[in-house]
Amino acid sequence: MEIVLAPDAMTACREAAARIADYMRGAPDPVLGLATGRTMEAVYRALVGMHRDGLSFARCRTFNLDEYYPIARDDPRSYHAYMHEQLFRHVDIVPERTRLPDGAAPDPECECRAYEDAIRTAGGIGLQLLGIGLTGHIGFNEPPSDFVTRTRLVELDEETRRQNAEMFDDRWQDVPRRALTMGVGTILDARRLLMVATGAAKARIVRDALERPVTPMVSASALRQHPASTVILDSEAAGLLRLDR
Template sequence: MRLIIMPDPDIALRLAASEIASHMTSSRHPVLGLATGRTMEGVYGHLAALHERDGLDFSTTSTFNLDEYVGLSQDDPRSYHYYMHDLLFRHVNIDPASVHLPDGMGQDLDAECTAYEAAISRAGGIDLQLLGIGDTGHIGFNEPPSPFDTRTRCVTLNDKTREQNASMFGGDPAQVPHQALTMGVGTILEARHLLLLALGTAKADIVAKALEGEVGPQVSASAIRLHARCTVILDKASASGLSEATRAKADYRAA
């Protein structure tokens, strides 16, 4: 695992966007796994700026998002379909046919999950999977306990996760859907490279559990430590819960 600690959040966001851009330019047909949440808003802003300013080309890129709420239509402003279109896709030259998110409105959710796995396989697998980390230690919506061999599936969201995501639902956790479709931990681990980004003091404890605690299904983010090519980008605040020994192994950057 490659651990990078940056001095402030914006520099960490810019580095994450740069890592993604580097993967895109090194492949003729890059396949990106994308994440959502407030942390990722800045990443997508920087990627859109790289497209506008430097001509970063999305025309041959395919994307697969980690998850989507069950019961929200694609044009619902609270859905991740809407989030991705609003923050990234409408700003860049990506082919809409190359954009993939689970369909939380599907009549047969098990069939939708099977089809999503098949689509990832047809694309040749994911080159780079972007990840955040939730308050329960989840990657995607892999709530505890999530075995490390799980595939794309329908899950029930933890109350803590629904509280964390309530800001998109008028601040009311009761309005957050109870279920979501998510890539499984096993699906995520099959990506050729993982990039986890976490920012802020609120993430410090769960980051420490994921990077230094027991590797197991109670903290699905701990699975990244089993991956051969994993990069973790933190700011100083999110890294503040790590031991001195772990921080000593990190790559500190000024810019």
């Protein structure tokens, strides 16, 4: 695992965007795994700026980690809406080459199988962007999440719902109780993993994921078992890590 320390959140997010752009330029048919959340907004702003300077998304295919369930894709609180607002509408990506789990699917198990099939058909994910939740989750893989899990319907932890309340007018009770998410095993299948964490609120769980035992109770700790994983941290998120590693 490569750990990159940045002096501040903006530098961390720009470094993440630069690595994504390098992957896009170097891959003949780039397949990106995308994430959501406040940290990712700065990453996507940096990518949009690179697009204005000539970076093309036209060859990219994308798969997002997760989506609330149930929720309509045109609901402004959905991750479909988030991705459109934060990235897709600003770049030259082909809409038909973007995919998120369908939060309105009448049969969620069928949707999860179809999602796995679509990733395989695309040749697998080349680079998967990740954040980390306060429960240690990547995607919505709440503890405990076995490292061989595939895309599935999950129950969200109350702490996660509270963390995500901003999009629901700060009413955590209105955040859906369930979500569709790539499993940890699905994430680990990506050829490269890139996790970004910023802010002091993430320091404890970053320490648990990177320095404490690898465990299904902290799904982000699975990155330590991946042969090509990178974690980019600002100084606050790295604040509890040992500096003599």
